[in-house]
Amino acid sequence: MSIQLALELTRTFKTRIQARKGDGDYVPATYACCERDDYIIIQAPTKENYRDFWRMVWRDGCKICVSLSEKLSASDSNLCYPYWPMKEGEKMAIEDNRFVIECKKRVDFKGYAVYDLSVASTDPTLENVASRVSQVTLMHFDAWPSDTWPDFDLLGPFIHALTKKEIQIMRKSLDNYIPPVIIQSYDGLGRAPIVWVSMILMKDIERKECFDVEDLAKKCARARPGAFHKKIHFCVLFALAFRLSSLGGWTALEVSVLIHAGKVFL
Template structure:
């Protein structure tokens, strides 16, 4: 995969610095939300050789929520599962334990407990992993704007309960083709709710400043407007919104 990331916006790995051949590099990028700098971390699904780096990213930047933009079946076909279906797995200096799994409307939630195996660190990190189930692998956009909006709303509630330095990690097969739409959707919904206006072009430009390959086609750009209309339709009145 090509590296889409400018150095200025790339997270630097820190917790694995004692490992052999450690470089601190990972192909990931910070993305601003509508109201918070670097709220999201966008990265590709980990390769076998980068599993330790992926969990280092989760640990170092307190990514208490991981949003996986592929259906569980597609992840299986990609051979990209990076968490245990049961018990505990270890990658580099991290142990990952599955706590629970639940099927929600449009997504699957798995709760994980991450620990650093360094004896000097006694803390753990609880991570919610959400797998989207409404985006077929051969489609350019999800099937349901309303479910997508619901997921964004759940993400916002989750973040309100976290410490201010926590991040949301969004991942897809190449770190670009799907992840940007989730970030754009979150920005658009927050624009409408907090500012009473909508500027999809500004939202998309802000993403592309960080990683040009985000929102890679017209279908996703158009979906942002579809999502915005669906979000507005969820309110009983439009009186508080500017048109």
């Protein structure tokens, strides 16, 4: 199955929203459920459809968004569109204030940044998700180009911090509804599924439960055709699992040696 076909077959149909003229009916994304938790794996928003991204966030009440795009551009259609404000106090207005996204806080870490965003809607045709203002945490990891071997000393702590944030959201839920975590990479393949599986693994590690990397990878591949379409994706996932198990106190072996062995295998 070609990548393009995989992307076409797994588009998410947007329902339960009364759309305006010009709104898209689809976003290039896949709902993925595993281990009782929901995720949305999505391609990089463009200048033409980034408003649909925020409609999806609003509709599902999403609290966590992850961007893995290492480069963003408002003019180059081959790169991810900068779909959120990146400076504290900066606002992004979409369609005459239909949505207003404001960056309340930005904290920079090694390899990634965390943005606290407020999302407000002035569109009376959209459903209320709890109020007219929603709080969203966007975590942007920009140190991992597509189809490359990442720095696990950066990626591992990022996954660890991301999972902690997800658990915080779960514990704060009052109505038993846990909104899906959005994971965005350029094509929705490779990196995004790796992060999805790794978040599930990290929670199993924190709970001191057994985990099966291969089984989770197969589940992801069934939900997202073409998810791991290159050998490097599997190798990165397994190497990252060792790094996460080290962070969780499971692995006594020298993790750097295991990661190097995986890199040599490629």
